[in-house]
Amino acid sequence: MLAPLALYTPPALAHLGYPDTTSVTIRRGHPEDMFLGATFGALISRDTGKTWNWICPEAMNYGGWRPETFLWQPDGTLLAATGASLIRSTDGGCTWTVHDYFKSQGLWPIGLASPASNPSRLWVTTSRSTSRNGVYRSDDGGQTFTPVMQSDTLVFTAVKVAPSDSRRIYVSGGTTTRLSLYRSDDEGSTWTEQPFKEFVGPPYPYDLFVLKVSDTDPDRLWVRVSWQGWTYVMESKDGGRTFTSVVHPEGEEHDGLGEYLIGIEVSADGNTLWAATHTRLFRVRAGESRATQLPLPDGNACAQREGDVLYVCGASRLHDWALATTTDEGQTYTALFNLPDTQPPACPAGTPTHDICRPYWPQFAPTIEADPYLPPEETPDAGTPPDGGSPGGDDAGTNIPDAGTTNPRPEEPQPPPKKGCSSASGLVPAACLLVLSTLRRTRRRNPEN
Incomplete structure (x- = not known):
């Protein structure tokens, strides 16, 4: 039993080594196309969540740096800044490449944004210590980039x-002793530095990240920052000049979170905020002094709002769904996806996701209690995938190992240290997965599938 499992050990850099969903992305202008980041690669649906197909991390070229969020543009381009590289796919996740502009200069992209009103405009930030970092702008959908601040x-x-x-x-950015928010009012032509003064060191605050800007007010934004082992979600209503901590968990003395913050989401009017950690989801409304921990999800969380619908990550091992929706701010949920309903890769032969991931499926599927059966291969035709990219495009033949080899990892940068079961390799993680599976209660499959 252990030997087959050792052939494929899904990476899990957090989440206590459990297989979990980590982010939700809806393709702009195409609500039927959905993408889930996961500790074991990603999952993609092209039918509004009715079916989900696995994409293994080896095919995505991100090494040990798992992307925290993705961007799915109207033209079908998928992008993510991993902290080590900018990866993209133009054929629905079947072929992933590392952008050479940043790779060739040894830059580590960590921030990525694109305005919905102008998807061809991309913004990327880099964050490699002891290197020349910058803010980069693209006006052609990410084909080329130009530095606007370095x-x-x-x-x-x-x-x-x-x-x-x-x-x-x-x-957001700074040094080890000075954090700042940089603001531009003219699309990056000029910048104003606004020092972050909410915490006084030493010890100095660290990990300042701008998280969200209000849908309706450009002067209202939210950031996260860490100080003395606590993580704070802070709001500014004056364009980043001053901030106030807004997530004070109910029943806790400290005005901060004692665990890693996955991300936040905010209602369209800005009056409700959700904060997701690895295990819990908090909600705070305007006028409330304390954040309420919602009963669900439990054991895993993320949140992404699309219109009036909030998409929430959950833990299949605990409450029978890995993705659900809520329209009442988290009071009730409608299950959309459960990990055991995952299907094998659906990409055509000749693409990395097919050629790398498909042979792993029989060993990987049992770790999420999915059906390990591989349906017979369909005869490939000469057509093109739905988004216009060629199945073998974007250097589809680069770094494709066969099922019995290990996908090459980049030498730099070194990934974050692994924890729990994922800190070992080979038979040990496989044994951990077996132990973890015994801890899960019996789960129902989605009756819709």
């Missing part, structure tokens, strides 16, 4: 564009 001493951790005014750009 520094030999700063790192730039994140970038966000105001939905109501695409000229307003916010970038």
